Amino acid sequence: MLFYYLYIFEPILLEKAKGSWVWDVEGKKYLDCVSGTWSVNLGHNHPKIVQTIRDQSKKMIHRSMRFLTPITIEAAESVLKFVPNKYNNITFLNSGSEAVEFTINFAQKVTGKRKVLSLKDSYLGAYGLAKLSSYTSGKASELKIPYPTCETSDCNCLDEYNELIEHILKNYISELACFVLEPILVSGGIIRPCSNFIRELCSKLQEEGILIISNEVTTGYGRTGLKFGHEHHKIKPDIIAIGKAMGNGYPVSAIVTNSSLSSELSPAEMYYAQSHQLDPLGAAVAKLVVDVFEEEMIVQKSQEKIALFNQFLGTLEYPFIKEIRAQGMVYGLVLQSYKGLSSNNLILKIKDNLLQEGIIIGASIGKEILRLLPPLTITNNEIKILEEKISKVFNSI
């Protein structure tokens, strides 16, 4: 009946949502610990967002591409203020994949070069060059490099990795348009690349005019503990791609850069036409989400939740847990085989049992990880419920 491509759907039908919860058609509620598709950092159906969608859709949902609307200009100003460092150019698109693909095409046009550099475990998008540069593409046509993961600032990983940086500079400078960095590799396994390495690589590349793109589709809007993921590495990207949480469930994304780059292109080179870019409804949501983040101090307040999660995860001692990974509000439990169950079967069993208990978590078979990316607004009481359910299911294994 339905065409679906990737997922075998869960055996429940969801019909409504609020805050950290979703309800199925039978009225059973589930704590959504993956924030939809890692998108509702403010929780589902935030009342102010629902109101904004109502108000804006009464005024105007969509318009002809040749026209701007006041709300689009206001949203541009708000998002540019929200993004760290000074940028003065933004355009609104619809999905994360579209934003990342746009940044790569833009970098190619500005530099006149083609090749794209990325870290080998990054996920950058569902199609095009973003997909080719992701771990999900088996094709080795783009430059996907290894990287160190040291956690201390006085690491000496550069002794080893300088050679790689030199190799890239020596062999690819003339072809390389950009380095697309996913600052914390979320889908690729919840891995934080070494900041000393990232800083050194970015600075050497920028000296050579190669553009640094920060893919903040998942790491943006407080997900990794800071407002944006690249802040962990103390770098200043040339271009930033934003998505997911910027619309808190509504499909709006953006690319952010400076006019010093865009002014290098003629109007013909800049041309990009897609029916819903800069639509007023998406812009209204994007502006409201930024306002809520600022007014309700969402990132600051999430620090308490992060501490609670880390405290709880630190207490989990089960023979089937191989490793626990945590980056802000992104958590991963790497499992290993136990009592004759392979790690993947264990992941599915735990995911299914938790679903029965009213908890939705992420299960990545390829990476052998159970993943939690709850809304940043999850309450202390909801965290307690999650802890009880996790303990109950884990004890039953």
Ligand SMILES: Cc1ncc(COP(=O)(O)O)c(C=O)c1O
């Ligand atoms: C880091 C990153 N980049 C890009 C994307 C693609 O975004 P979308 O699914 O909105 O197209 C994702 C989606 O999960 C992502 O995690």
